Amino acid sequence: MKANVSRMVISAAACVCVAVMSAPAAAVLAGPATVCATEQYNWTGQASLAAGESFSTGVTVPAQDGTQLQVSAVDVSASGATADVGVRIGQIAAADGATVSGGEIAAVNGGAGTLMVTGVSLSVDRCHQVDQEAPVVTASPAVTPAPAATTTAATRKAAVGALPNTGNTSSGVVVVAFGITAAGVALRSVSRRRRPVGA
Numbered sequence: 001m002k003a004n005v006s007r008m009v010i011s012a013a014a015c016v017c018v019a020v021m022s023a024p025a026a027a028v029l030a031g032p033a034t035v036c037a038t039e040q041y042n043w044t045g046q047a048s049l050a051a052g053e054s055f056s057t058g059v060t061v062p063a064q065d066g067t068q069l070q071v072s073a074v075d076v077s078a079s080g081a082t083a084d085v086g087v088r089i090g091q092i093a094a095a096d097g098a099t100v101s102g103g104e105i106a107a108v109n110g111g112a113g114t115l116m117v118t119g120v121s122l123s124v125d126r127c128h129q130v131d132q133e134a135p136v137v138t139a140s141p142a143v144t145p146a147p148a149a150t151t152t153a154a155t156r157k158a159a160v161g162a163l164p165n166t167g168n169t170s171s172g173v174v175v176v177a178f179g180i181t182a183a184g185v186a187l188r189s190v191s192r193r194r195r196p197v198g199a
Helices: 003-013 153-159 170-193
Strands: 026-028 030-048 054-061 068-078 085-089 103-109 115-131 134-136
Touching: 030 054, 030 103, 054 115, 068 085, 103 115, 115 153
Parallel strands: none
Antiparallel strands: 026 134, 030 115, 054 103, 068 115, 085 103
């Protein structure tokens, strides 16, 4: 019985350790990053273009090694149908989103009649790659360990259901109780023994 009670106390008062596994710090490797800058090119004047004729504005988009040019906006002003006017940078049509290699800006009349071109405006994104100087490290959050539970007399008392503490060993209590019970039974048996009549 004492062994069972001891096991109950130990089980109830045992420290519950919670292991919190923290994720290792996530490191983002440094690599090339693309940096872009928008450049604006404008021409205004008057240029009469017959059907199929082209006109060089004299405005040049410079080429540069290690960079990529992409057209982000095209705007044309003309006295006729502006949809008939095409724009080129060098030998490449400068449509929205087109990748070009630089060169002189020209206007081309793709319609069937003569029209007057009065303005050409272009927005070009010049992009190049740069190396990041250092890796970006994302630190893992700090983990605070759970405090260890302490075993006290009150904890042990609650664990065994508040049993009384006699100060004696369990086996001693059992022997004494058994002896008292046996003596009581013997005395009761003697007191109930029948006596002969007339004795």
